[in-house]
Amino acid sequence: MTKVLEINEVSFAYERRLILDRIDLMVEAGDFFAVIGPNGGGKTTLLRLILGSIEPVRGTVRLFGQSPQKTSRLAGYVPQSVDLEKDFPVSVLEVVLMGRMLTGKIFPRYSAADHAAAEAALKAVGLHELGGAKFGELSGGQKQRTLIARALVSDPQLLILDEPTANLDHRVKLEIYSLLKELNQKVTIIVVSHDLGLIASYVNKVAYLNRRLVPHPPGKISPASIADLYQRAAAPPGVVE
């Protein structure tokens, strides 16, 4: 198995507050990896470390065997869509094309190849007929699909998603996870999620993160085993030991 991501003994602090404490994590090609845990537990910080936008205080992060600053363009990133402006005058296609705008390239136009890639990405998420629609007028699930297409458009080998199903109803959550499962045949996926009960049938690895990372014990992943991990890891340290 090829190692996609390797995190060794990583700690991160922000203004003297320890956010991540000696994290070890390994993701292999083809994995569908879920990170669960409470808000403020350091999940977003972990994603930023993986994408190389911040550097660890201690320890090393290796993305595709190198420092993330060099390789982060091999990863596609899907942020939470809740923060995005509702009235913003931008079409679905324009949002997807934003994913083609990588650093170092300042040619002021999207090429035909960019447009072709955007169309293909929209097709992959089932939105190929909505390219001209206003992003703000889409449903929550369609917005999330658009953001997934934006991540796919750069042809990534790893897809990183920050709570892709927050604020969506149950049926739409299932649709999004089914889509991710389908995409997982080609790309490795790391997802931050609160949907403990739902992810079990889709992912193959789970870890609990709240400053420290507690991996799911080897064996079958089920809603019960995830709930168990959450409770065990969330309990005060004295109880776990």
Added chain:
Amino acid sequence: MMEFLAAFFKYQFIQNAVWAAFLSSLACGITGAYVIVKRITFISGGIAHAVLGGMGIAYYCGADPLAGAVIAALFSALLLGLVNLRAKQHEDTIISALWAVGMAVGIIFIAKTPGYNVDLMSFLFGNILMVTSPVLKVLLVLDLIILLIVTVFYRHFLLICFDEEYARLRGLPVELLYIVLLCLIALTVVILSKVVGLILVIALLTLPAAVAGLLTANFARMIGLATLLSLFFTLAGLVVSYHLDLPAGAVIVLIAGLCYLAVMGGQRFYLRRQRRSEL
């Protein structure tokens, strides 16, 4: 209208005013759209008022107030950009301080300028009918700078307005782009101050783009529409003020404001009727 056209062909200053309307509409159509979607009207207002400080100092030193305006505008943009990035928790206080202190500095220097004392009002309220040919050339150069930078970085600016966090995570130089965008707004403020004056700049920077934003879902079209609307407001204001002998800047802003209200009201009415017919 015919009377205005006759005057247009007869007088150089009216031709200059029409040119100034063109040049300023181009600038405020482009940068105004970014101001609206990024919601930085307050920052833009701060820059506009701080410009008086630069104008006053330049005037006192016997230099061209326009040069002082450009320097003060760019300095304010840089300062507010750094504040936004490094001391965000104090941002609105610092904008207010810059806003007021800039004006105070301007008022003091203008008051202390010896000799023939220019009317403070002409700085504050501008006069599109007093735009001279050399000033037009400066406006043209500023316009070309704005046009060039936006042509190259159109998509980058759009991304940092739409989803700053994503842009940052994808390794775009978000901070640099943001400061460049503020500098473009600063240059636009200088151009507009010649047309409607410092106090009313914020109206032309926001209202045409806001109306355009109500009417289209596409950002490029929003820029085009905002430019056309601004041109319409300034020319209509010019004609009306000529016939009624009113201050042109104020009439231009009034027309823009009324149009914004009408479009917003019309849209509400239309949406409500549509909703009712769906029931």
